[in-house]
Every structure is written in C-alpha cells, then in structure tokens.
Amino acid sequence: MNSLVTKLDHMWISFTFRQPRLPATAAPKVQLSTLPPDPVIPSKKPFKVELVGGKRYSWCTCGQSRKQPFCDGAHKLKAPGLFPLRFVPEKDTSAWLCGCKYTNNPPYCDGTHKQDFIVSATPHEQSDS
Numbered sequence: 001m002n003s004l005v006t007k008l009d010h011m012w013i014s015f016t017f018r019q020p021r022l023p024a025t026a027a028p029k030v031q032l033s034t035l036p037p038d039p040v041i042p043s044k045k046p047f048k049v050e051l052v053g054g055k056r057y058s059w060c061t062c063g064q065s066r067k068q069p070f071c072d073g074a075h076k077l078k079a080p081g082l083f084p085l086r087f088v089p090e091k092d093t094s095a096w097l098c099g100c101k102y103t104n105n106p107p108y109c110d111g112t113h114k115q116d117f118i119v120s121a122t123p124h125e126q127s128d129s
C-alpha cells in the first residue's frame with residue numbers, strides 16, 4: 001500500500017497540512033488584484049506640442065499628471081500599476097499628443113476622444129492630494 005504513495009504525494013500532503021490557518025481578522029487587507037487602474041481623463045482634446053528630435057519624453061498614461069501631456073510622477077501615488085510611455089522622436093516635429101489617455105496609438109491622438117465614452121465623461125480635476 002505504501003508503494004501507492006509517491007514521494008511527490010508526500011510533498012503535496014506535507015505542504016497541504018503545513019499551511020497556517022489565519023483567523024479572518026488576520027487576513028491581508030490589501031487588494032490582490034494585479035489589474036492596473038483605468039486612466040482618468042485630464043482633457044477631452046489632444047495637446048499640440050513641439051518635440052525635439054533625439055530627446056526622451058515621458059507621456060503621462062494615468063491622466064494624473066499636472067504637466068499634461070507629460071508625466072510628473074503622480075502615477076506613483078495616484079495610479080500604481082500605470083507607468084509613463086517613454087518615447088524619442090527621430091527629428092524635430094510638431095505632434096498632437098493624446099489628452100484623453102484612451103488613444104489606440106499612444107502617445108499620439110487617434111481621434112478616440114470623439115467617441116461617446118469620452119465625450120460624455122467628466123474630465124478629471126486635479127487635486128492637491
């Protein structure tokens with residue numbers, strides 16, 4: 001009969017019974033989801049910017065930055081899980097960078113801001129916190 005229990009079975013049985021049983025009050029009080037938050041909408045229109053070729057830019061993806069359309073680091077506190085999109089234009093150019101944060105061609109505006117879910121949304125207002 002012992003031959004039916006393999007070494008792996010012993011490991012599994014051992015692991016199963018050694019798990020501590022935490023009382024409900026000791027359960028972790030953190031959100032275990034790994035999904036990043038949705039971005040907020042700082043603007044329903046794109047930002048026209050002059051970009052310098054070879055310079056590195058960080059486009060805000062969370063919508064919380066006060067330096068739209070660029071990142072100011074606000075995502076670290078207000079939108080953990082979202083990160084700026086870094087890009088380097090090849091040459092000096094003018095560009096329309098997305099302000100609604102829902103473009104399908106980041107960091108550039110692709111007209112998504114004209115869709116109903118953006119048009120009917122309330123733009124995010126920056127707070128001091």
Ligand code: FES
Nearest residue numbers: 098099100109112
């Ligand atoms: S501003 Fe976001 S797609 Fe145009």
